Amino acid sequence: MKNKIYKLTLTCVGLVYLATQSFAFCGFYVAKAGANIFNKKSQVILVHDGDRTTITMQNDFKGDLKEFAMVIPVPVVLKRDDITIKENSLFDNLDAYSSPRLVEYHDRNPCYRPRYDNYSRSVDKVMLMSSMEVEDDIAFDEVRKKVKIEAKYSIDEYDIIILSAKESWALEAWLKQNGYSLPENAKEVLTPYIKDKMKFFAVKINLEKAKNLAKGKLRPIQIKFKSDKFMLPIRLGMANANGEDQDLIIYAFTRTGRVETANYRTVEMPTARKIPTFIKQDYGNFYKEMFDRKYRNEGRNAVFLEYAWNVSPTWNGIKCDPCVGTPPVVTDLSNAGIHWVDPNEDYSFGRTKVEVFFTRLHVRYSRSRFPSDLTFIETPNKMNYQVRQIITNPASGTFDCDKGLAYLKKLKNRRIVELHEMEALTGRNSEEYPYYVELGSGKKKPIVRQQNNSNNKQENAIPISTIGNQKPPPFWILPLCVLGLILVLQIPKWITSKS
Numbered sequence: 001m002k003n004k005i006y007k008l009t010l011t012c013v014g015l016v017y018l019a020t021q022s023f024a025f026c027g028f029y030v031a032k033a034g035a036n037i038f039n040k041k042s043q044v045i046l047v048h049d050g051d052r053t054t055i056t057m058q059n060d061f062k063g064d065l066k067e068f069a070m071v072i073p074v075p076v077v078l079k080r081d082d083i084t085i086k087e088n089s090l091f092d093n094l095d096a097y098s099s100p101r102l103v104e105y106h107d108r109n110p111c112y113r114p115r116y117d118n119y120s121r122s123v124d125k126v127m128l129m130s131s132m133e134v135e136d137d138i139a140f141d142e143v144r145k146k147v148k149i150e151a152k153y154s155i156d157e158y159d160i161i162i163l164s165a166k167e168s169w170a171l172e173a174w175l176k177q178n179g180y181s182l183p184e185n186a187k188e189v190l191t192p193y194i195k196d197k198m199k200f201f202a203v204k205i206n207l208e209k210a211k212n213l214a215k216g217k218l219r220p221i222q223i224k225f226k227s228d229k230f231m232l233p234i235r236l237g238m239a240n241a242n243g244e245d246q247d248l249i250i251y252a253f254t255r256t257g258r259v260e261t262a263n264y265r266t267v268e269m270p271t272a273r274k275i276p277t278f279i280k281q282d283y284g285n286f287y288k289e290m291f292d293r294k295y296r297n298e299g300r301n302a303v304f305l306e307y308a309w310n311v312s313p314t315w316n317g318i319k320c321d322p323c324v325g326t327p328p329v330v331t332d333l334s335n336a337g338i339h340w341v342d343p344n345e346d347y348s349f350g351r352t353k354v355e356v357f358f359t360r361l362h363v364r365y366s367r368s369r370f371p372s373d374l375t376f377i378e379t380p381n382k383m384n385y386q387v388r389q390i391i392t393n394p395a396s397g398t399f400d401c402d403k404g405l406a407y408l409k410k411l412k413n414r415r416i417v418e419l420h421e422m423e424a425l426t427g428r429n430s431e432e433y434p435y436y437v438e439l440g441s442g443k444k445k446p447i448v449r450q451q452n453n454s455n456n457k458q459e460n461a462i463p464i465s466t467i468g469n470q471k472p473p474p475f476w477i478l479p480l481c482v483l484g485l486i487l488v489l490q491i492p493k494w495i496t497s498k499s
Contacts, residue, residue, distance in 0.1 A: 041060055041246070041248065041249065042057070042059045042060065042246070042248050043057075043058045043059075043095070043248070043251070044056065044057055044058070044232065044250050044251070045091070045220075045222075045250075045253070045337065046232060046250055046251065046252045046259070046376070047252075047336060047337040047339075048230050048252070048253075048254055048376070048378065049254065049255060049339070049340065051226045051227060051228055052224070052225075052226055053224065053225060053226075053227060053230065054222065054224040054336075054338075054339070055222070055223055055224075055232070055337075056086055056091075056221070056222040056223075056337060057220055057221050057222075057223075058088065058091045058220040061218060065218075066205065066207055067181070068204065068218070069179070069204050070201075070202070070203040071175065071200055071203075072200070072203075072223075072233065073193040073233045074198065074199050074200070074201045074223065075199070075225060075227040075229060076225050076226065076227065077150040077151055077162050077199055078162055078199075079151070082223055082224050083153060083155055083221065083223055084221075084222040084223075085155055085156045085157075085219050085221060085222070086220045086221075086335060087219060087220070087335075088217060090220065090332065090335050091220060091251075093325065093326065093332055094251045094328065095249070095251075096324055096325030096326075097320070097323070097324055097325040097326065097327060097328060098251065098306065098320075098358065098360040098386075099306070099307075099324055099325075100269070100287050100306055100387035100388065100389075101322070101387070101388045101389075102280065102283045102388065102389050102390075103322055103388050103389070103391070104390075104393065105392045105393070106393045107392060107407075108395055109399070109404070109407075110395070110399070110401065110403035110406075110407050111398065111403060112395075112397060142170075143170050143174050143177065145170075146165060146167045146170030146171070146174075147164070147166075147170050147171055147174040148163065148164045148165070149162070149163060150162040150163060150164055150199060154206060156206075156209060156219070157205060157209045157218070157219070158204070158205065159204045159205070159206050160201065161202045162199055162200070162202075163199065163200040163202055164199050164200070165194055166194070167194070168187045168188075168190040169187055171190055171194065172187045172190060175202065179204070180202065180204070189235050201223065205218075222337055224337060230375065230378070231373050231375045232250070232374040233373045234248065234363075234370065234374055235367075235371075235373055245366045246364070246365060246366070247363070248364075249362055250359075250360070250361040250362075251359075252358070252360075253333070253336060253337075253338050253357070253358055253359075254356075254357050254359075255356070255357070256355075256380055257357050257378065257379050257380045257381045258305075258308045258359050258378075258379045258381045258382070258383075259361070259376050259377070259379070260305075260359075260377055261303045261375065261376055261377075262375045262376060262377045263372055264301060264370070264374070265298070265301075265303065266302070266304075266305055267298055267302045267304055267305065268304070268305045268385065269290075269294060269304050269305065270387075271385070271387050271388055271389070272388060272389075273389050273390065273421050274389075274390045274392060274414075274417070274421060275421055275422050276391070276415065276422055276433070276436055277391045277392070277393055277394075277440060278433075278436065278440075278441070279389070279391060279422070280391055281442075283389075286389075286422075287389075289425075289426040289428070290426050291304070291362070293427050295364050300364070300366075300369050301369045301370065303362070303363050303374070304363070305359070305360070305361060305362075305385065306360045306361070306387045307358065307359070307360035307385065307386050307387065308357070308358070308359045308360070308381075308383070308384065309357070309358055309384050309385070309386065310355075310357055310358075310382060310384070311327060311328055311333070311358045312354055312355050312356045313329070313330050313341065313347040313356070314353055314354055320386060321386070321388075328358070330342075330343050330345070333356060338356060340354060340356075341356060389425075394440060395407065412437050412438070415436055415437045415440070418436075419437070429447060431447050432445060432446060432447055433445075
């Protein structure tokens with residue numbers, strides 16, 4: 001019996017070892033480009049199942065907490081149990097896990113001859129780099145007739161009011177009278193939501209309770225409700241953007257498959273491109289440049305897919321290749337608002353069947369480019385997808401064989417292709433990296449462009465020959481020469497007539 005247990009243990013260890021080797025073969029994670037590389041960003045977790053929606057909101061508010069206020073359109077009056085305060089670590093985990101990544105491969109030296117006299121294997125080391133004031137003529141009583149307080153809650157550091165309104169001007173006036181600082185065009189933005197009979201989730205900070213916040217960083221707010229609409233209101237957030245672009249990262253969870261936008265194009269970001277090895281040290285800026293370029297090329301009005309994968313707790317397959325962070329565990333999924341995942345259930349070995357599909361979308365929006373709120377659809381598409389770029393390190397050692405010489409030639413050609421790929425993805429000038437093809441160095445050398453001096457060029461329909469710096473002869477020279485020739489020809493006649 002002990003021998004059987006011992007053999008079984010060895011078998012399990014062997015399987016784990018083989019799985020580790022197989023995973024390492026797929027490439028090593030070396031860098032990521034998380035949401036923190038984008039300024040003026042917000043992050044939202046969006047969970048949808050039938051008519052049930054859960055939204056968790058995190059914003060990057062910076063400033064005095066007493067100035068913070070947030071107004072969000074919601075389809076129904078939220079109850080106290082529909083509102084929860086979450087921790088920022090939830091967003092940190094999801095961002096770290098699903099963010100665009102850079103993976104690393106290593107060439108094998110073609111001249112290397114392995115020795116098999118030693119059973120031990122060498123395992124590569126893996127490094128995870130690793131106010132507009134209210135008009136005086138709007139009376140308080142008149143405003144109160146048009147705006148109704150549906151509910152009031154005080155939850156941790158937030159004071160929350162649920163409002164309904166009949167007129168946008170009245171809601172605008174009420175918010176300003178109660179200390180909410182609104183932009184000048186708030187009335188215009190509020191009007192369509194009031195026409196749709198939506199409610200307004202208004203939030204301010206309880207300064208006394210907020211004293212215990214770590215570094216004054218606000219925690220995410222989670223709300224849940226029932227509605228036939230699968231949408232995310234972004235128009236109200238544009239009102240105070242001063243016309244500038246804002247970045248929004250959406251972590252969407254469904255039972256069925258990928259989430260896409262119904263009223264805007266959903267475009268996949270470029271992936272699996274082989275780029276120069278020196279990008280390893282600067283992948284965050286590289287991806288930012290790549291996203292900027294893709295955003296412009298797609299007309300500045302598309303939504304971009306950055307990750308899509310089955311993250312069901314009962315599915316034991318790889319949930320990323322390679323993984324940037326720890327895949328979301330049952331606790332993370334439950335905290336995100338995925339109500340069909342029970343944190344107390346044992347999902348190991350497929351004891352309980354449950355499906356969760358994770359989609360990460362990146363939106364850069366402005367009022368002119370995104371005039372409508374984001375409307376989503378669940379698709380049956382369960383194809384795995386992730387944004388990852390690839391660097392391949394050259395082999396080390398000597399290349400004193402025929403295959404070694406051929407490898408060095410292919411290496412130079414590959415580096416040329418990698419530079420062109422970098423230029424296509426980001427717009428960086430590949431000519432500024434003259435040392436990469438031969439030496440593998442990412443050192444830049446600025447390109448001096450020669451300027452053409454049009455003043456030194458003479459373009460004529462009829463070419464005129466000039467000698468040195470002499471100017472063409474005056475126009476009267478030719479007639480004078482002809483007259484002189486005629487006079488010379490008349491001299492013999494004058495002599496003959498006199499004789």
